[in-house]
Amino acid sequence: MRLAPTLAVFLMVVAGCASPAETTLHPDPPARTYAALQHPFRGASLYLDRDSTAQRYETAQGAAWLGPITGTPQARWLNSAQDVAAVPRLAEDARQQGSLLVLVAYNLPNRGCTDHREGAPDPEAYQRWIGSLVKALGGTRAVVVMEPDAVPADCFDATRAATLRQAIGTLVDAGQYVYLDAGHSHWKSSGETAERLLAAGIEKAEGFAVNVSNRQTTDDSYRWGRELSDLVGDREFVIDTSRNGLGPPPDDPKDDKEWCNPAKQALGQRPSTAGDRPGLAALLWIKRPGESDGPCGGETTYFFAPRQARNLIVNAAWVDAPTRAAAGRSALG
Amino acid sequence: MTLANLAPTDVRQLLSVRRRLLIGAQEWLRRHAHTLTVLAPILVVTALVRGIGMSTFPRYVDDPGTYLSQAWSLQYEGTLSPYSYFYDHAPAGWIQIALWSMLTDGFDRHDSAIGFGNECMLIAGVVSTALVFALGRRLGFSRWVAGLATVLFALSPLAVLYGRWTFLDNLATPWLLAAFVLALSPKRSILAGTGAALCFAMAALTKETLLVLLPALAWALWRNTDPRNRAQVLTVAAGAGALLMALYPLFALFKGELFEGPGHNSLLGTAAWQLAERESSGSLLTADSPMRDLFSDWLAQDKLLLLGGLASVPVAVFAGRLRPIALTLVIGWLLMVRDGYVPFMHVITLLPWSALLIAGAVHVVAGSDRRWRVGAAAALAVVVLAVAAITWPGRLAPMMTTRDVPTMRAAELWVADNVPRDKVLVVHDSIWVDLVHRYRFEPRPIMVSKLDTDPAVQERLTRIDYLVVPEWYVGNPSASPTLVEAHKHAVPVASFGDGSDGVRVYRVSRYWSP
Structure with missing residues (x-):
């Protein structure tokens, strides 16, 4: 109490020295600007490719039961330089039909994270490949689903993000509609996926793809996609419903046979461009039903496998009973 | 009573209050001069x-x-x-x-x-x-x-x-x-x-x-x-x-x-926790x-x-x-x-x-x-x-x-400038008062230390819109499971500083609820 007067003086001195705080730390990243959405699916009909392996099998074997697959528009996968050679014909075809072509770019360096021989040899080669794709499409505007699994994969890094960003830029500048693959609802969290999509340049793309080649239900995929869409500037998304008719196979950590050519699977909902739910651009068949997941479940290749196609059709709720019965009876050639 | 009858100490009572205070202060200073120097x-x-x-x-x-x-x-x-x-x-x-x-x-x-x-x-x-x-x-x-x-x-x-x-x-x-x-x-x-x-x-x-x-x-x-x-x-x-x-x-x-x-905090219960658990x-x-x-x-x-x-x-x-x-x-x-x-x-x-x-x-x-x-x-x-x-x-x-604003303070100022007042924020305890008292966020932000520890908070929790906490919180599940879960459905919209003391402001997806 003897100190009170002295104290008061010191406090005044100190208060005099204090100056208003200056914000020297500025936020990073700065606010993002998103490109305006083009809505390519609105009112569009999807391109149906009659020159497919399944179609050739159907014709050769007289397997009319394959109709539910061969009669449904699907995406065309581009896995290599050779695959791009077929693009001019598809582009021309689609333009004449007035329908929307959906392509899948699947040629990223080290795309599977385990083998550097998979995909383009290096980022420069990849950009050249994207350039050749742009050229092959010419004046046709198509939907390009970019690089399934590249974003959620464990080997995603800054280099991969930069590669994707540059490729997206090239395609979008050429007038193509890009949907970057985001994985599916039971892989990475929406938050982590959003960060990766943003790193990979989603701002410029039309949106992202959910459930490609996977079997999560449409409702679950939509829930996850909606959540994710809100985190990436309300970009729209497409859901791959090609094989999710029965939902995901039971998750058994000891046995990964279930996700690879599972015995119980079914075609999912048919493609739709109605976009009748907020954020949803389209339901697509991106994975081509009947193509094998790889050497597993009795298959030896990644190519069209009639037994897989038959399983998918037999279990599909929306396919009429006679066709399912015919598929079930079919002897596989 | 005459002046002559007064004892010396009483003489002071005749002086004005101001004068007496002055004398008192002088005496105090004289007595403590050495100490004060x-x-x-x-x-x-x-x-x-x-x-x-x-x-x-x-x-x-x-x-x-x-x-x-x-x-x-x-x-x-x-x-x-x-x-x-x-x-x-x-x-x-x-x-x-x-x-x-x-x-x-x-x-x-x-x-x-x-x-x-x-x-x-x-x-x-x-x-x-x-x-x-x-x-x-x-x-x-x-x-x-x-x-x-x-x-x-x-x-x-x-x-x-x-x-x-x-x-x-x-x-x-x-x-x-x-x-x-x-x-x-x-x-x-x-x-x-x-x-x-x-x-x-x-x-x-x-x-x-x-x-x-x-x-x-x-x-x-x-x-x-x-x-x-x-x-x-x-x-x-x-x-x-x-x-x-x-x-x-x-x-x-x-x-x-x-x-x-059951159903309430207690002094002895908390003391036991502090001392033993x-x-x-x-x-x-x-x-x-x-x-x-x-x-x-x-x-x-x-x-x-x-x-x-x-x-x-x-x-x-x-x-x-x-x-x-x-x-x-x-x-x-x-x-x-x-x-x-x-x-x-x-x-x-x-x-x-x-x-x-x-x-x-x-x-x-x-x-x-x-x-x-x-x-x-x-x-x-x-x-x-x-x-x-x-x-x-x-x-x-x-x-x-040091002139750099502390990272949490910088984040707080950013939030005050950029986040609508009706959003639900989970925030570091150090900025809670400012957001409530100065920036008037309503509903009140939730202190991260209370997010998983106060049953009343959990009961009322229907949504979370933003997270404003140091980075070490989000990577540490034992800190707050709800925070870690919310973080899985969020993207950073601003970040201040690096490392575990760096602060990122996360926006949680509108379509996720805790």
């Missing part, structure tokens, strides 16, 4: 060193925010906490902060609650510094030796750093020092003894862990009492202290929260224990005060009056080797006693007035001051000159 410059320097730069250093930590929110709640809502009061600490600390704020409009005077807390700590620090001087004098030190203790306590980088954070320990220290000053009063009166006990009770009501120092204070009081009235002094003092302290459990009893029971920090003697890491952090700030104080404990053998002081310090060190929970700010409890014992060593060496002993004591003091002069300025300079 030593102490006043020290206090000025202390206030400057501790005050300059306190708004930008150190970084925001959570406890100050918690205490300030409780003080705010007391002032503006009349409750001990904006959440269910959890009895994790006795409330006297934030009651004092709230009183100062009510008197001086503290939360409105500053542009951040942490800024107001800093001011409270500055006052407490200067008062503690003066009390260290007073206690040094009561221990028999000369003014210069007492001054040495005061300088060591006031300006050690460790003391400046921890003294700036709004910790209850910083508010308890003046009470504890005052208790010893009164316990060593030369008057040895019942009044002084009672005052000592009341001050100690205040210290313990401010930071309950200081109760472990009771034996040291009791010993000091015992030593200083005259055998002729010792029994009375101790009885009255103990009674008064116990009575004041009993207010706390009585308050809990009144609220029906003394004993554990909190995760041990390990022992100082175990390599790689959290305690050892914490100790290394303290030493990195200043070795002189901590180790010098410990090394000076044996001088108590030569000076009886120093023994209770040494005991206080030894208890503080024993807590660090016992393998129990040791809080981050425990070091605050060690500092004044370390400073007093180092000065005590000088005092003991000086001993009688023999010239060679005085010379040796002076040499010792010079060595101590030289070590301080060499090692401290490099540590103190950044504390006073």
Whole structure:
């Protein structure tokens, strides 16, 4: 109490020295600007490719039961330089039909994270490949689903993000509609996926793809996609419903046979461009039903496998009973 | 009655109040002139060193925010906490902060609650510094030796750093020092003894862990009492202290929260948790224990005060009056080797006693007035001051000159500018008051420390829109599972600083709910 007067003086001195705080730390990243959405699916009909392996099998074997697959528009996968050679014909075809072509770019360096021989040899080669794709499409505007699994994969890094960003830029500048693959609802969290999509340049793309080649239900995929869409500037998304008719196979950590050519699977909902739910651009068949997941479940290749196609059709709720019965009876050639 | 009949003291009554005050002040100054010449410059320097730069250093930590929110709640809502009061600490600390704020409009005077807390700590620090001087004098030190203790306590980088954070320990220290000053009063009166006990009770009501120092204070009081009235002094003092302290459990009893029971917090339940269940920090003697890491952090700030104080404990053998002081310090060190929970700010409890014992060593060496002993004591003091002069300025300079806004403060300002007021925010405790009081977020933000610990918060939780916490929180599932889950559905929209103390503002997806 003897100190009170002295104290008061010191406090005044100190208060005099204090100056208003200056914000020297500025936020990073700065606010993002998103490109305006083009809505390519609105009112569009999807391109149906009659020159497919399944179609050739159907014709050769007289397997009319394959109709539910061969009669449904699907995406065309581009896995290599050779695959791009077929693009001019598809582009021309689609333009004449007035329908929307959906392509899948699947040629990223080290795309599977385990083998550097998979995909383009290096980022420069990849950009050249994207350039050749742009050229092959010419004046046709198509939907390009970019690089399934590249974003959620464990080997995603800054280099991969930069590669994707540059490729997206090239395609979008050429007038193509890009949907970057985001994985599916039971892989990475929406938050982590959003960060990766943003790193990979989603701002410029039309949106992202959910459930490609996977079997999560449409409702679950939509829930996850909606959540994710809100985190990436309300970009729209497409859901791959090609094989999710029965939902995901039971998750058994000891046995990964279930996700690879599972015995119980079914075609999912048919493609739709109605976009009748907020954020949803389209339901697509991106994975081509009947193509094998790889050497597993009795298959030896990644190519069209009639037994897989038959399983998918037999279990599909929306396919009429006679066709399912015919598929079930079919002897596989 | 004529003028001639008046006694000399009564003459004053004829003077004006102003005149009397002036004379009183002059007398006071004359009596304390020597003390003031030593102490006043020290206090000025202390206030400057501790005050300059306190708004930008150190970084925001959570406890100050918690205490300030409780003080705010007391002032503006009349409750001990904006959440269910959890009895994790006795409330006297934030009651004092709230009183100062009510008197001086503290939360409105500053542009951040942490800024107001800093001011409270500055006052407490200067008062503690003066009390260290007073206690040094009561221990028999000369003014210069007492001054040495005061300088060591006031300006050690460790003391400046921890003294700036709004910790209850910083508010308890003046009470504890005052208790010893009164316990060593030369008057040895019942009044002084009672005052000592009341001050100690205040210290313990401010930071309950200081109760472990009771034996040291009791010993000091015992030593200083005259055998002729010792029994009375101790009885009255103990009674008064116990009575004041009993207010706390009585308050809990009144609220029906003394004993554990379903559906409510309880004092005894929380005490049991604090004493027994909190995760041990390990022992100082175990390599790689959290305690050892914490100790290394303290030493990195200043070795002189901590180790010098410990090394000076044996001088108590030569000076009886120093023994209770040494005991206080030894208890503080024993807590660090016992393998129990040791809080981050425990070091605050060690500092004044370390400073007093180092000065005590000088005092003991000086001993009688023999010239060679005085010379040796002076040499010792010079060595101590030289070590301080060499090692401290490099540590103190950044504390006073850093101009970068603390990352959490920068994030807070960004949120105030960019986030709509009706969003639900989960925030670090340190910015809660500002968002509620200054920026008027409604519904109120949720303090991250309460997100998973307060059942009422969990019950009402329907959505989370933003997260504003240091990075280490989101990567640490044990900190808050709900926060970690929300983070999985969120993207960073702004980030400030790097590393685990960096702060990112996350926006949670509208289509996710907890």
